[in-house]
Amino acid sequence: MRPRELFVALLAIVGLARRRRRRRERPARVVPPGAPSPRAELAVLALLLVAALCGAGFVVAYFVHPNTQVLGAALAGALAAIGAALVVTAQHLVVTEEVEEDYPTPNPEEQEAVAQIVAESGSRLTRKRLLGAAAGLAGGALGAALIAPAVSFGPLFDSSSMYATPWRRGRRLVDVDGNPLRAEAIDFASFYTAFPEGADRESIAAAVVVVRLPPATLRLPPGREGWAPQGILAYSKICTHAGCAIALYRTPKFAPTQPGPALVCPCHYSTFDPARGAAVEFGPAGRPLPQLPLTIDAAGELRAAGNFSGPVGPAWPGVRSHPAS
């Protein structure tokens, strides 16, 4: 080969190589390189296989033996394995580099421009306050019109439904199965739930608790003479604090017999003394439980002798504590 030909051939090779190199050239890396970690890859692989197994296990369990514990464990296992695989990936398989950024700063010029645009746009208006007041009026009226249909949500102005009770003079007291309550069946040291015969029990004014105390221990408020024949008392079962059912009866069965019998609400432990017209003995209730006057008919069954001594259930602003109607 002659020197000139050799020179040309060399040039061609170098040029080709350079072109090839240029084609391979990439922009500088953004994400810094890191060393491979075959062990971490193996761990991720194993974790993903565990996840696949657990996932498949869930499907199998779902069709074969859909036990809540097995299903929960399988799903949790799959998710935990995937979570662990991602954590291993984050720690060992991608670079944990640190980047720096400037915190954003305010833009005073733009702020000024915004304010200027708004201010200048209104400069043609001469009666701004009057127009503003009119717009406020229109907006307020429209708002009222849009809110008004919400009144249909419930009996907004009619509070009579909250005073209503199904009790009437002469109405029999029945137990949860509809059997009349007999006076002789009312024991000391126990309490009974009773309803007005034939009435809707969903009303909070329906249920009463019935207890029996020695007549000599009663200290009922004046005007309630004869409301508790043979020491049998009936009070509304709905707590006057927040409306839960009075589901507890504290009654000492042996000495010490103090503190005495009490009706207790299990929600906030309002404690009422049945011997004193269910006056509040402890706890947050602000009113006594309304008392239902009782009478015993010729058949020995309990009947209402009137209506409650006051409105039933939790209070609301303006509630009158006069006898229910």
Place this chain on the structure above:
Amino acid sequence: MRSDPLRDPVRFVDERTGAAPFLRKALRYAFPDHWSFLLGEVALYAFVVLVATGIYLTFFFEPSTGQIVYHGPYAPLRGVQMSEAYRSVLDLSTTVKSGLLIRQTHHWAADVFVAAIVIHLLRIFFTGAFRKPRELTYVIGVTLLFTALLEGYLGYSIVDDLLSGMGLAIGNGVALSAPVVGGALGRLLWDGPFPGGPAFEPRMFIAHVLLLPVLLATLIGAHLTLVAARHHTQFRRDARTTERRVVGIPSFPGQAPRSLGLLALVAALLFALGGLVQINPIWLWGPFEPWLGTNGAQPDWYLGWLIGALRLMPGFDVTIGSYTLIPNPFWGGVLFPTVVLVVLLAFPWIERRRSGDRATHNLLDRPRDAPGRTAFGLALLSWVVLIFFAGSADRMTVFFGWNYVTQIWVYRVLVWVVPVVVFFGARRVCRDLRDAERIERVAEATARAPEPGPGGA
């Protein structure tokens, strides 16, 4: 031109949306690294699980208080009259394959969601992350917490089991207690006097599955948008972390697998709880009737502070003659949470007024760096936590035989004494820690400084 599986889709997106500059910035967004910065993410991922499991539940739930008699496979309740809502959840829990798993996971996720928000809030509060320029992010976050409380309350209320009915009775009592408007408010919300008209159950349902979730998602979106717009706060670590520059792991590839891993682990925890740890076994409570109650009823943990407040109040209604002005539940059920909410919402501005500090803060305080804030925060926290524990006094009576009435009187005193003690104690400790550091720094500087020679340096 050869096709490129990475560059082609990126080009496609950028040519049609111009999103490449934004995507580039988003991928390199710096996340300062600290374990406590993950608390908000835990809440976010619990919300993701809540939405996913909740959607599943809506396909089985019947929001109706129409009465039926149960004839299903659960023997103890056969022949019992109950609402269709309760029956549908009973069926979901007993006959629907994986139904109980999803329901219990949903319930656990709600408890974890609120817990994560509360702990996240504590982190934000005690490090001063709520300061300018992040007051709005903070206000949205506090609003999120209270929205989540209401959402959780409605969630366990729509089931119409005995416990949820007792909770609703209390909710009704609290609504009725609102001054002036209480009675009207209660009748309006409940469609009549308690237990409410037939419209009430569907109303709760639509609020629980649509209105409040959309509100929560919107608030979360706004919260995260604002976080990204002002960037994360950071602790001062070295010379590079300053008020002007944030140092952190880029969202891709560094943060993405960490965050997704956390999502998977949170979901794993919730499904493990949902599968293995029983929660709210409604078949044991039975259906609700207004005349039924059960002893030792406890709500979900995040309502414990309200139960405590209701129980601690001495028994009085504010009355004029025979007219009630303010019924008792108002104090614990309305005023107490409102005070906590307002104090939390207003705190960035309260602190600003007291300290006169109007500067932008991207660096976090350690609790000791702001003794006044830390002391106030701990005092407020001790107040709420004590009231929370007062709500469990009946459990203490059951477990340890402690007298209930005595406990309540002790709490009635403690809730006013302890916060004051905590305030002054915490402030003292913070100041001492801070001063001790200052002395150490001075001592170090003196030790390092060269002795001035006779002829100068």
